[in-house]
Amino acid sequence: MSSKIDKWLETNTFHHGEFWDILKLVEEKEKKGLKISLCIPTLNEEKTIGKEIVIFKSELMERYPLIDEFAVIDSGSEDKTLQVAASFGADTYLAADILPEVGDKRGKGENLWKAIYQLKGDIIIYVDADIKNIHPRFVTGIVAPLINNDTIKYCKAFYDRPMAYSTGIRSSGGGRVTEILIRPLFSLFFPELTSLIQPLSGEFAVRREVLEKIPFPIGYGVETAHILDVYREWGLEAFAQCDLDQRIHRNQSTNALGKMSFGILQTFLNRLKSYGMVDKLPEMATIYRQFQAEGNRYEQLTREIVEYERPPMITIPAYREKFGRSETKKD
Amino acid sequence: MAMTFESILASIHPNREALSSVRELLLANAMMIGEIPAPTGHEAERITFITNRFTEDGLQNISIDEAGNGMAILPGKSPQKNILVCAHVDTVFHQSVDHAMSVTGTTIMGPGIGDNSLGLASLVTLPEILKRLGIRFDSNIILLGCTRSLGRGDLGGIRFFLDNNKLPLQAGISVEGIQLGRLSYTGIGMLRGEISVSMPSAYDWARFGASGSVAILTKVIQRIMEIPISSQPPTQIIFGSINGGTSFGTRPTSANLRFEIRSEKEGMITELKERIIDITEETENLSEAEIEFSVVAERQTGGLGYGHPIVRSMRKILETLEVKPRVEPSVGELSQLIERGIPSITLGLTRGENKNEFNESIDIRPIFGGLAQLIALLQSIDGGLCDEQ
Numbered sequence: 001m002s003s004k005i006d007k008w009l010e011t012n013t014f015h016h017g018e019f020w021d022i023l024k025l026v027e028e029k030e031k032k033g034l035k036i037s038l039c040i041p042t043l044n045e046e047k048t049i050g051k052e053i054v055i056f057k058s059e060l061m062e063r064y065p066l067i068d069e070f071a072v073i074d075s076g077s078e079d080k081t082l083q084v085a086a087s088f089g090a091d092t093y094l095a096a097d098i099l100p101e102v103g104d105k106r107g108k109g110e111n112l113w114k115a116i117y118q119l120k121g122d123i124i125i126y127v128d129a130d131i132k133n134i135h136p137r138f139v140t141g142i143v144a145p146l147i148n149n150d151t152i153k154y155c156k157a158f159y160d161r162p163m164a165y166s167t168g169i170r171s172s173g174g175g176r177v178t179e180i181l182i183r184p185l186f187s188l189f190f191p192e193l194t195s196l197i198q199p200l201s202g203e204f205a206v207r208r209e210v211l212e213k214i215p216f217p218i219g220y221g222v223e224t225a226h227i228l229d230v231y232r233e234w235g236l237e238a239f240a241q242c243d244l245d246q247r248i249h250r251n252q253s254t255n256a257l258g259k260m261s262f263g264i265l266q267t268f269l270n271r272l273k274s275y276g277m278v279d280k281l282p283e284m285a286t287i288y289r290q291f292q293a294e295g296n297r298y299e300q301l302t303r304e305i306v307e308y309e310r311p312p313m314i315t316i317p318a319y320r321e322k323f324g325r326s327e328t329k330k331d
Numbered sequence: 332m333a334m335t336f337e338s339i340l341a342s343i344h345p346n347r348e349a350l351s352s353v354r355e356l357l358l359a360n361a362m363m364i365g366e367i368p369a370p371t372g373h374e375a376e377r378i379t380f381i382t383n384r385f386t387e388d389g390l391q392n393i394s395i396d397e398a399g400n401g402m403a404i405l406p407g408k409s410p411q412k413n414i415l416v417c418a419h420v421d422t423v424f425h426q427s428v429d430h431a432m433s434v435t436g437t438t439i440m441g442p443g444i445g446d447n448s449l450g451l452a453s454l455v456t457l458p459e460i461l462k463r464l465g466i467r468f469d470s471n472i473i474l475l476g477c478t479r480s481l482g483r484g485d486l487g488g489i490r491f492f493l494d495n496n497k498l499p500l501q502a503g504i505s506v507e508g509i510q511l512g513r514l515s516y517t518g519i520g521m522l523r524g525e526i527s528v529s530m531p532s533a534y535d536w537a538r539f540g541a542s543g544s545v546a547i548l549t550k551v552i553q554r555i556m557e558i559p560i561s562s563q564p565p566t567q568i569i570f571g572s573i574n575g576g577t578s579f580g581t582r583p584t585s586a587n588l589r590f591e592i593r594s595e596k597e598g599m600i601t602e603l604k605e606r607i608i609d610i611t612e613e614t615e616n617l618s619e620a621e622i623e624f625s626v627v628a629e630r631q632t633g634g635l636g637y638g639h640p641i642v643r644s645m646r647k648i649l650e651t652l653e654v655k656p657r658v659e660p661s662v663g664e665l666s667q668l669i670e671r672g673i674p675s676i677t678l679g680l681t682r683g684e685n686k687n688e689f690n691e692s693i694d695i696r697p698i699f700g701g702l703a704q705l706i707a708l709l710q711s712i713d714g715g716l717c718d719e720q
Contacts, residue, residue, distance in 0.1 A: 046435070047433055050433070051432060051433060054354075054358045054434060055362065058356045062356055063356065087436035087437075088354075132433075135363070248431065
């Protein structure tokens with residue numbers, strides 16, 4: 001197990017700096033005849049959407065034609081998100097107006113799903129709209145592995161979360177929900193998936209042939225469902241991940257993270273059910289898997305955590321003798 | 332065939348309209364530059380960005396000099412002349428400040444966006460702008476991002492460039508993000524000084540009349556304020572910052588004043604400097620404190636006349652854009668160009684607010700007029716229409 005994860009980390013984990021030459025990516029993309037679409041799902045993002053559009057349009061369409069089309073797909077913003085986006089020439093859509101015959105559900109997953117119908121690309125890149133320090137690397141880093149390697153189908157972003165560290169080694173953490181919920185769950189049930197450093201990041205690029213075959217929870221569970229479904233169908237080899245350095249965004253309250261975790265847990269348990277794993281739980285793993293980074297190299301940290309249980313004290317003869325107690329039998 | 336000044340003026344409005352096609356390129360450059368912190372003396376990362384852009388645009392002689400300036404040449408068709416277009420790279424903001432830019436439909440906000448991320452963005456976008464407008468100059472255009480411009484940097488970047496540059500410069504244009512309409516063609520006389528008062532360790536605090544460094548510095552300030560200054564041509568003494576002492580009742584042993592003198596009157600800076608030296612020396616002798624006066628930066632008054640062809644051309648260009656010229660002398664790069672006899676002006680590209688505050692902002696729409704103005708001026712200089720007869 002560990003050697004497979006280590007190998008995957010070696011071959012399928014990248015740093016955006018490897019893809020600084022955008023011209024080379026454009027040439028490779030054209031050689032393979034790929035069309036690439038970018039989707040920005042939005043809900044009340046007027047403060048950050050303008051900059052994302054200006055920078056992506058300038059750097060990835062005008063300067064280097066890496067992106068063939070991009071669209072803002074909105075869940076019904078009440079602020080000026082769509083107005084600002086349109087003023088910089090973005091194609092804007094209301095999720096409700098796409099495929100109206102299937103109805104309208106509110107949630108980010110809905111926008112991502114409808115983008116498959118609306119956009120024409122062979123690869124669709126999804127980038128959240130709340131990134132304050134937006135930069136072309138947020139696109140190039142996650143699409144490059146798919147352009148360069150035909151076996152990679154799904155590439156996730158991960159970020160260096162600024163933490164104080166005094167040596168060259170730093171722990172590479174996901175968000176709070178990843179560390180508290182997802183990583184323990186994956187360690188128990190799908191250990192190979194722990195190699196994804198930030199499974200919940202909102203920036204990822206996927207081939208159409210994959211997107212069209214997987215279901216989309218419309219709420220918090222969409223990223224988790226994708227990972228589980230893609231893993232089940234295509235295995236760990238289909239994934240890649242790219243370090244995009246820092247991502248600055250608004251922080252969510254613990255309350256909001258609780259809601260998010262609840263949604264994710266529903267998705268996760270639904271998957272266990274549909275995979276027929278509920279009454280056939282695998283051998284419970286006792287290895288907990290985290291990561292540390294040294295420079296741009298990542299390695300897995302495994303820790304054995306065994307939850308040994310002691311029996312009720314009343315079952316111990318010495319205890320019964322000392323306190324003159326007898327073991328009462330249940331009927 | 333060389334363009335007449337009339338045909339240049341006639342092309343300003345069509346150019347302004349056509350320039351909206353470079354909006355995203357220009358604004359992306361401005362924001363990406365703005366998000367790289369560049370306090371004076373720490374401009375290297377911004378310079379790397381700029382020179383990378385020069386490389387992507389296929390410019391020539393791309394280099395970073397010993398002062399950290401980034402430069403490139405946009406070659407002309409028959410390059411007998413060289414026109415310098417420069418913009419300062421440094422900002423007043425410390426590295427730790429949040430440099431994130433935000434854009435609404437009509438404005439961009441963020442520290443240093445007007446001073447001078449937009450100016451720099453125009454510099455790096457200029458090659459693409461000219462390509463799209465189908466304009467090629469006879470002259471070489473030297474694009475220069477200047478380091479160490481502000482405060483204690485004291486124009487270190489442009490000084491180094493002008494001291495060591497081998498190419499003869501026909502004219503210079505210093506580009507600032509804000510304000511559109513700015514027309515600077517004189518360098519204002521300026522002196523930045525620091526006065527430090529410290530009490531010797533053997534100072535007798537118990538003797539009659541003993542006073543601390545704060546009181547002594549106050550006396551110095553009072554004496555400086557008593558110097559008679561004529562209102563025309565304008566002269567100004569700005570007491571910028573004062574520091575001293577530690578607490579309510581602790582005798583202060585040191586105090587420090589930073590100030591700036593600006594004057595449009597020739598010789599006034601030297602005269603005031605001598606008066607201030609006299610004041611500090613006299614106070615030192617009377618008080619037994621140690622008073623040190625140091626000059627951080629100094630430049631003399633000078634400049635072009637209002638009727639100089641380059642100034643006249645700029646006035647006509649602004650008139651065509653229906654922008655009222657705001658004539659103001661400069662303490663920036665312009666003063667160095669003028670000191671070396673290179674006919675030069677400083678112009679601004681758009682309207683903006685809260686300069687050098689965290690919420691500094693610029694208006695997007697007027698930028699295209701600002702760029703059309705820059706192009707028209709370059710065409711005028713290139714066509715020999717700004718040469719003195």
